[in-house]
Amino acid sequence: MDIIVIKDLNFCYKEKKIFSHLDLNIKKGKWYTLVGENGCGKTTLVKILCGIIETTFIYVNGLEVINKNLFEIRKKMSVVFENPNTNLVCETVREELAFPIKNNGFFDIDDRIDKFLKMFDIESLADELVNNLSLKQKQLVAIVAALIIEPEIVIFDEAFTYLDDERKRIFSLIKSLKMTVINVTHEPNDLLFGDYISVLANGKIAINDEMRKVLDNEKIISSFGIKVPFIVDLSYKLKYYNLIDKVYIDYKDLVADLWK
Amino acid sequence: MEIEYEKISCENLEDIDLCFKPGINCVIGSGASLMLSVLTCSINYEGVVKIGGKICKNIKDFAKSVSYVPESPEELLFNKTVLKEFRVNKSITRLEIDSILKLIGFDSNILDMDPFDLSSGEKRKLSIGLALTSLKKIIVLNNPSMGIDASGEKNLIKLIRELKRNGMNIIIFSNDVEFVHKVADSVYVITDKVLALGSKYDVFKQCDLLRANKIPIPEIMEFSDYVLKNKNIRLGYRDDTSDLMKDVYRSVG
Numbered sequence: 001m002d003i004i005v006i007k008d009l010n011f012c013y014k015e016k017k018i019f020s021h022l023d024l025n026i027k028k029g030k031w032y033t034l035v036g037e038n039g040c041g042k043t044t045l046v047k048i049l050c051g052i053i054e055t056t057f058i059y060v061n062g063l064e065v066i067n068k069n070l071f072e073i074r075k076k077m078s079v080v081f082e083n084p085n086t087n088l089v090c091e092t093v094r095e096e097l098a099f100p101i102k103n104n105g106f107f108d109i110d111d112r113i114d115k116f117l118k119m120f121d122i123e124s125l126a127d128e129l130v131n132n133l134s135l136k137q138k139q140l141v142a143i144v145a146a147l148i149i150e151p152e153i154v155i156f157d158e159a160f161t162y163l164d165d166e167r168k169r170i171f172s173l174i175k176s177l178k179m180t181v182i183n184v185t186h187e188p189n190d191l192l193f194g195d196y197i198s199v200l201a202n203g204k205i206a207i208n209d210e211m212r213k214v215l216d217n218e219k220i221i222s223s224f225g226i227k228v229p230f231i232v233d234l235s236y237k238l239k240y241y242n243l244i245d246k247v248y249i250d251y252k253d254l255v256a257d258l259w260k
Numbered sequence: 261m262e263i264e265y266e267k268i269s270c271e272n273l274e275d276i277d278l279c280f281k282p283g284i285n286c287v288i289g290s291g292a293s294l295m296l297s298v299l300t301c302s303i304n305y306e307g308v309v310k311i312g313g314k315i316c317k318n319i320k321d322f323a324k325s326v327s328y329v330p331e332s333p334e335e336l337l338f339n340k341t342v343l344k345e346f347r348v349n350k351s352i353t354r355l356e357i358d359s360i361l362k363l364i365g366f367d368s369n370i371l372d373m374d375p376f377d378l379s380s381g382e383k384r385k386l387s388i389g390l391a392l393t394s395l396k397k398i399i400v401l402n403n404p405s406m407g408i409d410a411s412g413e414k415n416l417i418k419l420i421r422e423l424k425r426n427g428m429n430i431i432i433f434s435n436d437v438e439f440v441h442k443v444a445d446s447v448y449v450i451t452d453k454v455l456a457l458g459s460k461y462d463v464f465k466q467c468d469l470l471r472a473n474k475i476p477i478p479e480i481m482e483f484s485d486y487v488l489k490n491k492n493i494r495l496g497y498r499d500d501t502s503d504l505m506k507d508v509y510r511s512v513g
Contacts, residue, residue, distance in 0.1 A: 037409045038381030227410040230479035237505040251483050259491045
Protein backbone atom coordinates (compact mmCIF):
# COMPACT_ATOMS: atom_id res chain seq x y z
CA MET A 1 0.00 0.00 0.00
CA ASP A 2 1.28 3.50 -0.86
CA ILE A 3 1.34 5.87 2.08
CA ILE A 4 2.55 8.83 0.02
CA VAL A 5 1.41 9.51 -3.53
CA ILE A 6 2.59 12.40 -5.67
CA LYS A 7 1.00 12.72 -9.10
CA ASP A 8 2.31 14.92 -11.87
CA LEU A 9 3.84 17.56 -9.61
CA ASN A 10 4.87 20.74 -11.37
CA PHE A 11 6.46 23.45 -9.27
CA CYS A 12 8.32 26.67 -9.94
CA TYR A 13 10.07 28.98 -7.53
CA LYS A 14 10.88 32.54 -8.57
CA GLU A 15 10.54 31.62 -12.25
CA LYS A 16 12.87 28.65 -11.88
CA LYS A 17 11.29 25.28 -12.71
CA ILE A 18 11.99 22.91 -9.84
CA PHE A 19 9.74 19.94 -10.58
CA SER A 20 8.27 18.85 -13.89
CA HIS A 21 5.67 16.08 -14.00
CA LEU A 22 7.12 14.48 -10.90
CA ASP A 23 5.52 11.24 -9.73
CA LEU A 24 6.46 9.44 -6.55
CA ASN A 25 4.91 6.55 -4.65
CA ILE A 26 6.17 5.62 -1.20
CA LYS A 27 5.20 2.21 0.21
CA LYS A 28 4.06 1.99 3.80
CA GLY A 29 6.63 0.71 6.28
CA LYS A 30 9.58 0.91 3.90
CA TRP A 31 12.81 2.93 4.19
CA TYR A 32 13.57 5.19 1.25
CA THR A 33 16.95 6.86 0.71
CA LEU A 34 16.42 9.99 -1.39
CA VAL A 35 19.48 11.42 -3.13
CA GLY A 36 20.23 14.04 -5.74
CA GLU A 37 22.69 16.77 -6.59
CA ASN A 38 22.86 20.05 -4.69
CA GLY A 39 20.04 22.33 -5.77
CA CYS A 40 17.86 19.64 -7.36
CA GLY A 41 14.98 20.28 -4.96
CA LYS A 42 15.26 17.66 -2.23
CA THR A 43 14.42 20.04 0.63
CA THR A 44 11.69 21.67 -1.48
CA LEU A 45 10.13 18.24 -1.96
CA VAL A 46 10.29 17.61 1.79
CA LYS A 47 8.56 20.96 2.44
CA ILE A 48 5.84 20.06 -0.07
CA LEU A 49 5.29 16.67 1.57
CA CYS A 50 4.74 18.21 5.00
CA GLY A 51 2.69 21.10 3.71
CA ILE A 52 5.13 23.94 4.41
CA ILE A 53 4.83 24.65 0.68
CA GLU A 54 1.31 24.06 -0.56
CA THR A 55 0.66 22.55 -3.94
CA THR A 56 -1.72 19.93 -5.35
CA PHE A 57 -2.01 16.20 -5.98
CA ILE A 58 0.11 15.26 -3.01
CA TYR A 59 -1.50 12.61 -0.83
CA VAL A 60 -0.26 11.44 2.54
CA ASN A 61 -2.16 8.60 4.18
CA GLY A 62 -4.95 9.15 1.68
CA LEU A 63 -5.37 12.84 2.58
CA GLU A 64 -4.49 15.60 0.17
CA VAL A 65 -1.75 17.85 1.59
CA ILE A 66 -3.75 21.05 1.70
CA ASN A 67 -4.36 23.48 4.51
CA LYS A 68 -7.54 21.90 5.92
CA ASN A 69 -5.89 18.47 6.23
CA LEU A 70 -2.52 19.56 7.63
CA PHE A 71 -3.38 19.00 11.29
CA GLU A 72 -4.46 15.40 10.63
CA ILE A 73 -1.48 14.71 8.37
CA ARG A 74 1.09 16.15 10.78
CA LYS A 75 -0.21 14.06 13.69
CA LYS A 76 1.20 11.08 11.85
CA MET A 77 4.26 12.64 10.25
CA SER A 78 7.49 14.01 11.68
CA VAL A 79 10.20 15.92 9.85
CA VAL A 80 13.75 16.62 10.98
CA PHE A 81 15.70 19.25 9.07
CA GLU A 82 19.46 19.60 8.82
CA ASN A 83 20.11 22.48 11.19
CA PRO A 84 19.53 21.20 14.71
CA ASN A 85 19.20 24.75 16.04
CA THR A 86 16.04 25.29 14.02
CA ASN A 87 14.49 21.99 15.11
CA LEU A 88 14.53 22.70 18.84
CA VAL A 89 12.25 25.15 20.63
CA CYS A 90 12.25 24.38 24.37
CA GLU A 91 14.55 25.13 27.25
CA THR A 92 15.48 21.65 28.44
CA VAL A 93 15.76 18.30 26.69
CA ARG A 94 12.89 16.88 28.73
CA GLU A 95 10.65 19.77 27.71
CA GLU A 96 11.73 19.34 24.10
CA LEU A 97 10.64 15.71 24.16
CA ALA A 98 7.40 16.49 25.97
CA PHE A 99 6.42 19.18 23.46
CA PRO A 100 5.42 16.91 20.53
CA ILE A 101 3.77 14.42 22.88
CA LYS A 102 1.51 17.11 24.36
CA ASN A 103 0.87 18.63 20.93
CA ASN A 104 -0.43 15.32 19.68
CA GLY A 105 -2.72 14.83 22.63
CA PHE A 106 -0.92 11.91 24.24
CA PHE A 107 -1.05 11.60 28.04
CA ASP A 108 1.73 9.11 28.72
CA ILE A 109 4.33 11.89 28.62
CA ASP A 110 6.78 10.65 31.25
CA ASP A 111 6.59 7.03 30.13
CA ARG A 112 7.32 7.94 26.52
CA ILE A 113 10.17 10.25 27.48
CA ASP A 114 11.76 7.63 29.73
CA LYS A 115 11.37 4.93 27.08
CA PHE A 116 13.01 6.99 24.32
CA LEU A 117 15.74 8.45 26.51
CA LYS A 118 16.73 4.89 27.38
CA MET A 119 16.34 3.58 23.83
CA PHE A 120 18.68 6.23 22.40
CA ASP A 121 21.00 6.23 25.38
CA ILE A 122 20.58 9.93 26.18
CA GLU A 123 19.26 9.64 29.74
CA SER A 124 22.18 11.76 30.95
CA LEU A 125 20.92 14.68 28.80
CA ALA A 126 17.36 14.70 30.14
CA ASP A 127 17.67 17.79 32.33
CA GLU A 128 20.29 19.62 30.28
CA LEU A 129 19.60 22.99 28.73
CA VAL A 130 19.19 22.61 24.98
CA ASN A 131 21.41 25.64 24.35
CA ASN A 132 24.29 23.97 26.16
CA LEU A 133 24.25 20.87 23.99
CA SER A 134 26.79 20.23 21.26
CA LEU A 135 25.50 20.19 17.67
CA LYS A 136 25.74 16.39 17.72
CA GLN A 137 23.64 16.16 20.87
CA LYS A 138 21.12 18.67 19.54
CA GLN A 139 20.72 16.70 16.35
CA LEU A 140 20.13 13.50 18.30
CA VAL A 141 17.58 15.19 20.56
CA ALA A 142 15.76 16.59 17.51
CA ILE A 143 15.59 13.10 16.02
CA VAL A 144 14.29 11.58 19.25
CA ALA A 145 11.70 14.35 19.54
CA ALA A 146 10.51 13.49 16.04
CA LEU A 147 10.22 9.79 16.83
CA ILE A 148 8.70 10.04 20.30
CA ILE A 149 5.14 10.33 18.96
CA GLU A 150 5.78 7.18 16.92
CA PRO A 151 4.55 8.73 13.69
CA GLU A 152 3.64 6.62 10.69
CA ILE A 153 6.01 8.63 8.49
CA VAL A 154 9.28 10.29 9.40
CA ILE A 155 11.32 12.37 6.99
CA PHE A 156 14.96 13.17 7.68
CA ASP A 157 16.44 15.98 5.59
CA GLU A 158 20.23 15.56 6.04
CA ALA A 159 19.47 15.14 9.71
CA PHE A 160 22.44 12.92 10.60
CA THR A 161 25.33 15.13 9.48
CA TYR A 162 26.77 15.43 13.00
CA LEU A 163 26.11 11.80 13.92
CA ASP A 164 28.47 10.02 11.54
CA ASP A 165 29.94 7.68 14.13
CA GLU A 166 26.49 6.69 15.39
CA ARG A 167 24.50 6.40 12.17
CA LYS A 168 24.32 2.61 12.09
CA ARG A 169 23.18 2.37 15.69
CA ILE A 170 20.56 5.11 15.28
CA PHE A 171 19.31 3.74 11.96
CA SER A 172 18.83 0.31 13.55
CA LEU A 173 16.82 1.85 16.38
CA ILE A 174 14.65 3.79 13.95
CA LYS A 175 14.13 0.69 11.85
CA SER A 176 12.91 -1.18 14.91
CA LEU A 177 10.08 1.36 15.23
CA LYS A 178 8.72 0.13 11.88
CA MET A 179 7.81 3.53 10.41
CA THR A 180 7.86 4.67 6.83
CA VAL A 181 11.14 6.55 6.50
CA ILE A 182 12.41 8.96 3.88
CA ASN A 183 16.09 9.75 4.47
CA VAL A 184 17.34 12.63 2.31
CA THR A 185 21.11 12.37 2.33
CA HIS A 186 24.47 12.95 0.68
CA GLU A 187 26.19 10.24 2.74
CA PRO A 188 27.02 7.34 0.38
CA ASN A 189 26.81 4.62 3.01
CA ASP A 190 23.20 5.57 3.74
CA LEU A 191 22.36 3.99 0.39
CA LEU A 192 23.17 0.60 1.90
CA PHE A 193 20.73 0.83 4.71
CA GLY A 194 17.27 1.30 3.26
CA ASP A 195 14.83 -0.75 1.21
CA TYR A 196 14.52 1.65 -1.71
CA ILE A 197 16.68 4.26 -3.40
CA SER A 198 15.05 7.28 -5.01
CA VAL A 199 17.05 9.66 -7.18
CA LEU A 200 15.78 13.18 -7.82
CA ALA A 201 17.19 14.63 -11.03
CA ASN A 202 16.10 17.13 -13.68
CA GLY A 203 12.87 17.88 -11.87
CA LYS A 204 11.71 14.29 -11.68
CA ILE A 205 12.15 11.11 -9.69
CA ALA A 206 14.55 9.45 -12.10
CA ILE A 207 14.91 6.24 -10.10
CA ASN A 208 12.65 4.76 -7.44
CA ASP A 209 13.50 1.12 -6.97
CA GLU A 210 14.77 -1.52 -4.56
CA MET A 211 18.19 -0.77 -3.14
CA ARG A 212 19.96 -3.84 -4.56
CA LYS A 213 18.50 -3.36 -8.05
CA VAL A 214 19.70 0.26 -8.13
CA LEU A 215 23.20 -0.42 -6.82
CA ASP A 216 23.66 -3.37 -9.17
CA ASN A 217 23.25 -1.02 -12.11
CA GLU A 218 26.45 1.03 -12.23
CA LYS A 219 25.59 2.95 -15.39
CA ILE A 220 22.32 4.29 -14.04
CA ILE A 221 23.50 5.42 -10.64
CA SER A 222 26.71 7.01 -11.89
CA SER A 223 24.90 8.89 -14.67
CA PHE A 224 23.21 10.99 -11.96
CA GLY A 225 26.46 11.90 -10.24
CA ILE A 226 25.55 10.06 -7.05
CA LYS A 227 28.39 9.10 -4.71
CA VAL A 228 28.24 5.37 -4.13
CA PRO A 229 29.65 3.60 -1.07
CA PHE A 230 33.30 2.55 -1.19
CA ILE A 231 32.48 -1.16 -1.30
CA VAL A 232 30.05 -0.70 -4.20
CA ASP A 233 32.58 1.40 -6.12
CA LEU A 234 35.27 -1.25 -5.57
CA SER A 235 32.81 -3.96 -6.64
CA TYR A 236 32.11 -2.14 -9.91
CA LYS A 237 35.82 -2.05 -10.72
CA LEU A 238 36.46 -5.65 -9.74
CA LYS A 239 33.43 -6.78 -11.72
CA TYR A 240 34.75 -4.93 -14.79
CA TYR A 241 37.89 -7.08 -14.63
CA ASN A 242 35.87 -10.24 -14.00
CA LEU A 243 37.33 -10.79 -10.56
CA ILE A 244 33.82 -11.00 -9.13
CA ASP A 245 30.44 -11.43 -10.76
CA LYS A 246 28.21 -9.34 -8.54
CA VAL A 247 28.13 -6.10 -6.55
CA TYR A 248 28.83 -6.49 -2.84
CA ILE A 249 27.51 -4.31 -0.05
CA ASP A 250 29.60 -5.87 2.72
CA TYR A 251 33.38 -5.97 2.36
CA LYS A 252 33.68 -9.17 4.43
CA ASP A 253 31.62 -11.04 1.85
CA LEU A 254 33.67 -9.44 -0.93
CA VAL A 255 36.95 -10.51 0.69
CA ALA A 256 35.66 -14.04 1.23
CA ASP A 257 34.75 -14.28 -2.46
CA LEU A 258 37.99 -12.77 -3.78
CA TRP A 259 40.34 -14.89 -1.70
CA LYS A 260 38.45 -18.14 -1.34
CA MET B 261 52.57 31.80 6.79
CA GLU B 262 52.25 29.40 9.71
CA ILE B 263 49.88 28.90 12.60
CA GLU B 264 51.50 27.66 15.81
CA TYR B 265 49.99 26.37 19.03
CA GLU B 266 52.42 26.54 21.99
CA LYS B 267 51.62 24.65 25.19
CA ILE B 268 47.87 25.03 24.72
CA SER B 269 45.73 23.75 27.58
CA CYS B 270 42.03 24.14 28.21
CA GLU B 271 39.07 21.91 29.06
CA ASN B 272 39.88 18.47 27.62
CA LEU B 273 43.12 19.61 25.92
CA GLU B 274 46.47 19.17 27.55
CA ASP B 275 49.73 20.84 26.57
CA ILE B 276 49.29 20.88 22.80
CA ASP B 277 52.27 21.91 20.69
CA LEU B 278 51.61 22.06 16.96
CA CYS B 279 52.63 23.96 13.88
CA PHE B 280 50.58 24.07 10.68
CA LYS B 281 53.05 24.53 7.89
CA PRO B 282 52.15 25.60 4.34
CA GLY B 283 50.06 23.02 2.57
CA ILE B 284 46.73 21.30 3.18
CA ASN B 285 46.48 20.53 6.88
CA CYS B 286 43.54 18.52 8.21
CA VAL B 287 42.62 18.25 11.87
CA ILE B 288 40.41 15.37 13.02
CA GLY B 289 39.46 13.78 16.31
CA SER B 290 37.43 14.61 19.39
CA GLY B 291 39.69 17.54 20.23
CA ALA B 292 39.53 19.14 16.79
CA SER B 293 36.62 21.45 17.56
CA LEU B 294 38.36 22.65 20.75
CA MET B 295 41.49 23.40 18.72
CA LEU B 296 39.36 25.49 16.38
CA SER B 297 37.71 27.29 19.31
CA VAL B 298 41.17 28.14 20.64
CA LEU B 299 42.23 29.48 17.24
CA THR B 300 39.11 31.63 16.86
CA CYS B 301 39.48 32.81 20.48
CA SER B 302 36.04 31.45 21.36
CA ILE B 303 37.16 29.82 24.61
CA ASN B 304 39.65 30.59 27.38
CA TYR B 305 42.92 28.72 27.26
CA GLU B 306 46.47 28.72 28.54
CA GLY B 307 49.40 28.92 26.20
CA VAL B 308 50.07 30.91 23.07
CA VAL B 309 48.73 30.88 19.53
CA LYS B 310 50.90 32.53 16.90
CA ILE B 311 49.91 33.46 13.36
CA GLY B 312 52.77 34.32 11.05
CA GLY B 313 55.06 34.56 14.07
CA LYS B 314 52.86 37.11 15.87
CA ILE B 315 50.90 36.29 19.01
CA CYS B 316 47.17 36.05 18.37
CA LYS B 317 45.44 37.52 21.42
CA ASN B 318 41.88 37.98 20.19
CA ILE B 319 39.46 37.53 17.31
CA LYS B 320 40.69 40.75 15.69
CA ASP B 321 44.23 39.37 15.43
CA PHE B 322 42.77 36.17 13.98
CA ALA B 323 40.61 37.97 11.43
CA LYS B 324 43.53 40.18 10.29
CA SER B 325 45.46 37.19 8.99
CA VAL B 326 43.00 34.39 8.39
CA SER B 327 40.01 33.83 6.10
CA TYR B 328 37.49 31.72 7.96
CA VAL B 329 34.73 29.56 6.48
CA PRO B 330 32.32 28.46 9.24
CA GLU B 331 30.52 25.16 9.37
CA SER B 332 27.16 26.82 8.90
CA PRO B 333 27.29 28.90 5.70
CA GLU B 334 24.38 31.09 6.81
CA GLU B 335 26.73 32.76 9.29
CA LEU B 336 28.38 34.58 6.38
CA LEU B 337 25.22 35.53 4.48
CA PHE B 338 23.07 38.58 5.11
CA ASN B 339 22.45 40.42 1.84
CA LYS B 340 19.61 40.28 -0.67
CA THR B 341 21.74 39.11 -3.60
CA VAL B 342 24.89 37.09 -4.05
CA LEU B 343 26.50 40.07 -5.79
CA LYS B 344 25.92 42.24 -2.73
CA GLU B 345 27.51 39.54 -0.57
CA PHE B 346 30.66 39.79 -2.67
CA ARG B 347 30.57 43.58 -2.64
CA VAL B 348 30.77 43.66 1.18
CA ASN B 349 34.44 43.81 0.25
CA LYS B 350 34.24 47.24 -1.38
CA SER B 351 37.52 46.92 -3.23
CA ILE B 352 36.66 43.72 -5.09
CA THR B 353 36.39 44.00 -8.88
CA ARG B 354 33.91 42.25 -11.14
CA LEU B 355 36.78 40.36 -12.72
CA GLU B 356 37.83 39.03 -9.31
CA ILE B 357 34.24 38.02 -8.55
CA ASP B 358 33.96 36.15 -11.85
CA SER B 359 37.26 34.45 -11.17
CA ILE B 360 36.10 33.32 -7.72
CA LEU B 361 32.76 32.12 -9.13
CA LYS B 362 34.61 30.02 -11.71
CA LEU B 363 36.84 28.60 -8.98
CA ILE B 364 33.89 27.53 -6.83
CA GLY B 365 31.88 26.14 -9.76
CA PHE B 366 29.13 28.74 -10.27
CA ASP B 367 28.24 30.80 -13.32
CA SER B 368 27.46 34.50 -13.11
CA ASN B 369 23.68 33.91 -13.12
CA ILE B 370 23.98 33.26 -9.43
CA LEU B 371 24.90 36.88 -8.72
CA ASP B 372 21.28 38.06 -8.95
CA MET B 373 19.95 35.30 -6.72
CA ASP B 374 18.97 35.63 -3.10
CA PRO B 375 21.68 33.67 -1.24
CA PHE B 376 19.05 32.24 1.11
CA ASP B 377 17.28 30.67 -1.88
CA LEU B 378 20.34 28.51 -2.60
CA SER B 379 20.45 24.90 -1.50
CA SER B 380 22.60 24.03 1.53
CA GLY B 381 25.42 22.73 -0.68
CA GLU B 382 25.33 25.85 -2.86
CA LYS B 383 25.45 28.07 0.22
CA ARG B 384 28.50 26.16 1.39
CA LYS B 385 30.30 26.73 -1.91
CA LEU B 386 29.34 30.39 -1.80
CA SER B 387 30.67 30.78 1.74
CA ILE B 388 34.06 29.53 0.58
CA GLY B 389 33.98 31.96 -2.32
CA LEU B 390 33.18 34.85 0.01
CA ALA B 391 36.04 33.91 2.33
CA LEU B 392 38.40 34.12 -0.63
CA THR B 393 37.55 37.77 -1.33
CA SER B 394 39.72 38.93 1.56
CA LEU B 395 42.90 37.53 -0.06
CA LYS B 396 44.53 36.36 3.17
CA LYS B 397 47.41 33.89 3.14
CA ILE B 398 45.73 31.43 5.50
CA ILE B 399 42.26 29.95 5.14
CA VAL B 400 40.57 27.92 7.86
CA LEU B 401 37.59 25.77 6.90
CA ASN B 402 35.26 24.12 9.38
CA ASN B 403 33.73 20.91 8.00
CA PRO B 404 33.68 22.18 4.41
CA SER B 405 32.53 18.88 2.88
CA MET B 406 29.31 18.67 4.89
CA GLY B 407 26.19 18.45 2.69
CA ILE B 408 28.10 18.57 -0.57
CA ASP B 409 27.28 16.27 -3.50
CA ALA B 410 29.78 14.22 -5.56
CA SER B 411 30.57 16.90 -8.12
CA GLY B 412 30.64 19.54 -5.39
CA GLU B 413 33.21 17.53 -3.50
CA LYS B 414 35.36 17.14 -6.64
CA ASN B 415 35.19 20.90 -7.21
CA LEU B 416 35.98 21.57 -3.55
CA ILE B 417 39.07 19.35 -3.65
CA LYS B 418 40.15 20.98 -6.93
CA LEU B 419 39.60 24.41 -5.33
CA ILE B 420 41.58 23.56 -2.22
CA ARG B 421 44.49 22.28 -4.34
CA GLU B 422 44.32 25.44 -6.43
CA LEU B 423 44.49 27.56 -3.27
CA LYS B 424 47.57 25.62 -2.21
CA ARG B 425 49.16 26.23 -5.63
CA ASN B 426 48.48 29.94 -5.12
CA GLY B 427 50.57 29.81 -1.95
CA MET B 428 47.80 29.66 0.67
CA ASN B 429 48.13 27.74 3.88
CA ILE B 430 44.96 25.70 4.33
CA ILE B 431 43.70 24.30 7.61
CA ILE B 432 40.62 22.11 7.59
CA PHE B 433 38.84 20.97 10.74
CA SER B 434 36.70 18.01 9.76
CA ASN B 435 34.73 14.96 10.89
CA ASP B 436 34.79 13.57 7.35
CA VAL B 437 37.80 11.23 7.19
CA GLU B 438 36.93 10.17 3.63
CA PHE B 439 37.27 13.77 2.50
CA VAL B 440 40.41 14.26 4.60
CA HIS B 441 41.92 11.18 3.02
CA LYS B 442 41.32 12.59 -0.46
CA VAL B 443 42.63 16.08 0.17
CA ALA B 444 45.17 16.20 3.00
CA ASP B 445 48.91 16.66 2.82
CA SER B 446 49.19 16.46 6.62
CA VAL B 447 46.78 15.04 9.16
CA TYR B 448 46.66 15.91 12.85
CA VAL B 449 44.66 13.64 15.14
CA ILE B 450 43.69 15.44 18.34
CA THR B 451 42.03 13.85 21.33
CA ASP B 452 43.06 15.41 24.65
CA LYS B 453 46.53 15.50 23.16
CA VAL B 454 48.18 15.14 19.77
CA LEU B 455 47.49 11.45 19.19
CA ALA B 456 49.11 11.23 15.75
CA LEU B 457 50.42 13.55 13.11
CA GLY B 458 52.15 13.30 9.78
CA SER B 459 51.28 12.57 6.20
CA LYS B 460 47.90 10.95 5.66
CA TYR B 461 49.74 7.71 4.90
CA ASP B 462 51.61 7.80 8.22
CA VAL B 463 48.48 8.58 10.19
CA PHE B 464 45.83 6.38 8.65
CA LYS B 465 47.92 3.24 8.55
CA GLN B 466 47.85 3.27 12.38
CA CYS B 467 44.43 1.59 12.34
CA ASP B 468 44.62 -0.05 15.74
CA LEU B 469 45.65 3.19 17.48
CA LEU B 470 42.88 5.15 15.76
CA ARG B 471 40.26 2.49 16.53
CA ALA B 472 41.30 2.32 20.18
CA ASN B 473 40.67 6.08 20.41
CA LYS B 474 37.38 5.90 18.46
CA ILE B 475 38.77 7.86 15.52
CA PRO B 476 37.08 6.89 12.23
CA ILE B 477 39.31 5.40 9.56
CA PRO B 478 38.88 5.89 5.78
CA GLU B 479 37.10 2.86 4.38
CA ILE B 480 39.86 2.11 1.92
CA MET B 481 42.18 1.68 4.92
CA GLU B 482 39.63 -0.37 6.85
CA PHE B 483 39.41 -2.70 3.88
CA SER B 484 43.17 -3.04 3.48
CA ASP B 485 43.58 -3.59 7.22
CA TYR B 486 40.85 -6.27 7.22
CA VAL B 487 42.49 -8.08 4.29
CA LEU B 488 45.87 -7.99 6.04
CA LYS B 489 44.53 -9.32 9.34
CA ASN B 490 42.21 -11.98 7.88
CA LYS B 491 43.99 -13.10 4.72
CA ASN B 492 47.56 -12.06 5.54
CA ILE B 493 47.73 -10.18 2.26
CA ARG B 494 49.28 -6.75 2.21
CA LEU B 495 47.59 -4.34 -0.17
CA GLY B 496 49.34 -1.04 -0.81
CA TYR B 497 48.26 2.19 0.85
CA ARG B 498 46.12 3.65 -1.92
CA ASP B 499 44.30 6.90 -2.52
CA ASP B 500 41.29 5.51 -4.33
CA THR B 501 39.54 2.37 -5.50
CA SER B 502 41.17 2.49 -8.96
CA ASP B 503 44.63 2.10 -7.43
CA LEU B 504 43.43 -0.38 -4.82
CA MET B 505 41.81 -2.49 -7.51
CA LYS B 506 45.22 -2.98 -9.17
CA ASP B 507 46.67 -4.33 -5.92
CA VAL B 508 43.72 -6.68 -5.53
CA TYR B 509 44.05 -7.83 -9.13
CA ARG B 510 47.75 -8.60 -8.66
CA SER B 511 47.14 -10.49 -5.48
CA VAL B 512 44.14 -12.52 -6.71
CA GLY B 513 45.39 -13.02 -10.26
